[in-house]
Amino acid sequence: MxxxxxxxxxxxxxxxxxxxxxxxxxxxxxEGYELGDVTYIFCSAARLLDMNRQFLGHDYYTDVITFDxxxxxxxxxxSGDIFIDVETVADNAxxxxxxxxxEMRRVVVHGLLHLCGQKxxxxxxxxxxxxxxxxxxxxxxxxxxxxx
Numbered sequence: 001m002x003x004x005x006x007x008x009x010x011x012x013x014x015x016x017x018x019x020x021x022x023x024x025x026x027x028x029x030x031e032g033y034e035l036g037d038v039t040y041i042f043c044s045a046a047r048l049l050d051m052n053r054q055f056l057g058h059d060y061y062t063d064v065i066t067f068d069x070x071x072x073x074x075x076x077x078x079s080g081d082i083f084i085d086v087e088t089v090a091d092n093a094x095x096x097x098x099x100x101x102x103e104m105r106r107v108v109v110h111g112l113l114h115l116c117g118q119k120x121x122x123x124x125x126x127x128x129x130x131x132x133x134x135x136x137x138x139x140x141x142x143x144x145x146x147x148x
Contacts, residue, residue, distance in 0.1 A: 001025060001035045009044040012086040014104065016144070023143055024112050027136050028078055031116040036070070036079035038115065040108065048085035063088040064107050066114040082111035102137065109136045 003021035005014055014020060028035040045061055052058045052065060063085050070078040084107055093103035113132055114120075120129040 002037050003035070004037075004039045006039065006041045007043065008041050008083075009047040010042055010086050012042040014040070014042065014108070015101070019144065020105075020108065023136075023140050024109070026139065026143075027109060027112055028116060030136075031113070031118075033070075033072065033076050033078045033116050036077040038079060038112065039081045040111070041081060041083045042086050043083055045085050045087040048083055048088070051083060061085065061088050063092060064111050066111045068115055070115050070117075072117055078112070078115040080111075080115045082108075082115075084108070084111070105137060105140055106133050109133055109140075 001021075003017075003024055005017055007013075024038065025035045048063075048065060049061055052060065052062055055067075056065070065083045067081040067083075068078075069080045072078065084104070086104075089104050089107050090100050092098075093100045096103065098106075110120075110129065110133055113129060113136075118129055118132060119125040
């Protein structure tokens with residue numbers, strides 16, 4: 001298992017990287033998978049917009065794009081690259097009245113949930129995704145409070 005963090009066209013630094021990796025491992029296990037190699041790339045809005053156009057044919061800003069390399073059927077190992085637009089995450093935090101870091105953690109776990117097979121394109125699947133995000137954010141709070 002390896003969770004790695006990089007930046008591309010921005011200077012964002014996610015705090016508590018080791019604890020975040022441990023949390024993500026717990027999330028994957030609760031979803032019935034083993035955490036493989038997962039790379040988070042924090043980037044600018046312009047960079048993710050270019051990727052959204054190039055790889056998905058979408059001409060709009062988004063907060064996250066997940067490239068899934070998982071073996072969910074055989075070894076049940078989730079792996080992939082998760083690109084996160086730090087500017088859109090900050091905008092969404094303001095829009096939803098959330099703390100920026102809380103919204104970032106929501107998007108971080110959102111990407112992993114996609115690797116675990118969770119969809120979000122239909123209203124029902126989207127509602128399930130949000131319930132799972134909320135559940136795992138509560139786990140994060142419990143995990144991080146346990147260290148204090």
